[in-house]
Amino acid sequence: MRYIDLRSDTVTQPTEAMRQSMLHAEVGDDVYGEDPSINALEHKGAELLGKEAALFVPSGTMSNLLAMMSHCQRGEGAVLGSASHIYRYEAQGSAVLGSVALQSVPMQADGTLALKDVRAAIAPDDAHFVQTRLVCLENTHNGKVLPLPYLREMRDFVDEHGLLLHLDGARLFNAVVASGEPVAAIAAPFDSISVCLSKGLGAPVGSLLVGSHGFIARARRLRKMLGGGMRQAGILAQAALFALDQHVTRLADDHRRARRLAEGLASLPGVALNMEEVQTNMVFLRLTQGDPATLLGFMKERGILFSGYGELRLVTHLQITDDDIDEVIDAFTEFLNG
Numbered sequence: 001m002r003y004i005d006l007r008s009d010t011v012t013q014p015t016e017a018m019r020q021s022m023l024h025a026e027v028g029d030d031v032y033g034e035d036p037s038i039n040a041l042e043h044k045g046a047e048l049l050g051k052e053a054a055l056f057v058p059s060g061t062m063s064n065l066l067a068m069m070s071h072c073q074r075g076e077g078a079v080l081g082s083a084s085h086i087y088r089y090e091a092q093g094s095a096v097l098g099s100v101a102l103q104s105v106p107m108q109a110d111g112t113l114a115l116k117d118v119r120a121a122i123a124p125d126d127a128h129f130v131q132t133r134l135v136c137l138e139n140t141h142n143g144k145v146l147p148l149p150y151l152r153e154m155r156d157f158v159d160e161h162g163l164l165l166h167l168d169g170a171r172l173f174n175a176v177v178a179s180g181e182p183v184a185a186i187a188a189p190f191d192s193i194s195v196c197l198s199k200g201l202g203a204p205v206g207s208l209l210v211g212s213h214g215f216i217a218r219a220r221r222l223r224k225m226l227g228g229g230m231r232q233a234g235i236l237a238q239a240a241l242f243a244l245d246q247h248v249t250r251l252a253d254d255h256r257r258a259r260r261l262a263e264g265l266a267s268l269p270g271v272a273l274n275m276e277e278v279q280t281n282m283v284f285l286r287l288t289q290g291d292p293a294t295l296l297g298f299m300k301e302r303g304i305l306f307s308g309y310g311e312l313r314l315v316t317h318l319q320i321t322d323d324d325i326d327e328v329i330d331a332f333t334e335f336l337n338g
């Protein structure tokens, strides 16, 4: 059975054209630095984001972990949003494996961290406290694009306080397409950026961690220590190169479909949905009538999957079509008009 799978853009599958590209990838042993496709991808990633170097990493979670461990020594602290992926959905790996203290602050409705909250979280220079070293942002956050002026303001803030700045840019290219800003402009304020290739871009595996030569050299050693050294993974890197060439501008289709889905659902009785938050490929909604678990079961019977409890999340992506959007709106209408 083919599902209309709106659980996440992590479910994207390689297209036939991408598979053909993968088939002919040049490969080598990446631990020796000899995989031509991985080297090409890392070079392209660094160049695109305007940084010195990049590292191909098996997952976004590992990419963020390497950033935290490369920036922060054992016992140093990182300030990040309490609803950020690094804080909530990466098993606190930075703390467990990297001994980095995670200093969470509230996230504002638009996905930003209030400077006053970040300032308050910075530990005083006193042996009773950790030494705060890093601030982490997430763009997009729950599908919302962080404004470029805010990113530049945060850069000035961390410079003022002698801190470093990391971006969890799992959906960076969604932010690029939605904002119209060049990727290098969005990346410029950050010391390091993690970019997922396996979400909306449609590669089967992988992320790129981008930063300075020294930072990436440390991250490369830590990746090996964590067992992330890869051999002939150029097959995967070639998919990512294909995605960067062919799947960036089409993210606008995902955004258009998400907006159309949201507009179709927002008008239904029993749905609470904020259209202003539908900025890229994610639609969040709450039911004001009916039980979310009952809805999820009703939808699954009709071959429609999405996630969330309380607040529901529907994510459009490479394999979601215009007809799928119509079908989902019709199914919601049937459920809510009972």
Ligand SMILES: Cc1ncc(COP(=O)(O)O)c(CN[C@H](C(=O)O)[C@H](C)O)c1O
Residues within 6 Å of the ligand: 007, 008, 009, 010, 058, 059, 060, 061, 062, 085, 086, 089, 138, 168, 170, 171, 196, 198
């Ligand atoms: C902002 C951000 N940063 C990092 C990651 C981790 O990427 P992976 O480790 O899954 O490759 C994710 C994955 N997000 C997944 C999803 O959205 O379905 C789940 C929640 O882990 C993410 O959303």
